[in-house]
Amino acid sequence: MIRVLPILLVVLYGLAMYRFSAWRTAKELDARSTVLADPKLKDMSDRLAKALDLPRIKVHIYEIDPVNGLAAPDGRIFITRGFYNKFRVGEVSAEELASVIAHELGHVALGHSRRRMIDFSGQNALRTALAMVLGRFIPFAGVWIANMLTTLLAARLSRGDEYEADAYAAALLTKAGIGVAPQISLFKKLEALTQSNAGAAPAWLLSHPKTDERIAALQKLQKRWQTTN
Secondary structure (H helix, E strand, O other), X not given: OOOHHHHHHHXXXXXXXXXXXXXXXXXXXXXXXXXXXXXXXXXHHHXXXXXXXXXXXXXXXXXXXXXXXXXXXXXXXXXXXXXXXXXXXXXXXXXXXXXXXXXXXXHHHOOHHHHHHHHHHHHHHHHHHHHHHHHHHOOOHHHHHHHHHHHHHHHHHHXXXXXXXXXXXHHHHHHOOOOOHHHHHHHHHHHXXXXXXXXXXXXXXXXXXXXXXXXXXXXXXXXXXXXXX
């Protein structure tokens, strides 16, 4: 029982920290966001809403410069001001921005935020257990190894979520008559848009799959659907 107690405390701490993080994120988004109201994007959002049998899809603009989209723990969908500005100057099309919205809808529909809360708590418990065991046999280095292993696990789980959200978005875009092509074209320009150098990092350390792997997965889905139909 004495050995289990620290792990239980870590799990409870992880849950509390996730709840606090979700609350803090919601407060930040409330303070720095507005509802997106752009006539040029309304047709795209209406098509997505119709495909989901919803009256509308509400998208918010998060007033920060980095190019990104996100699904808040409470289910709201956000596009950053930086991303929206890329659309306004013509670097991103309405269809490509719709693919971002569809991807974030995928995170919400597939329950990734709730799953991350469980994963986060489980990873903290695993890190503590590994550190306790490895620390007995490999002093000093045991804690570092435990942290590295749980970091690798978290990255792998995150990549899995991204693949799932990509597949959901591809299906939704296809049903809406927009197709997968804008999703693929956006991926091809995403690293330039975000000024990311993720391609230089080892794949197993990345929280998102590499761009060429995401494109390949989408093309495989597209080919399978075409064969089926």
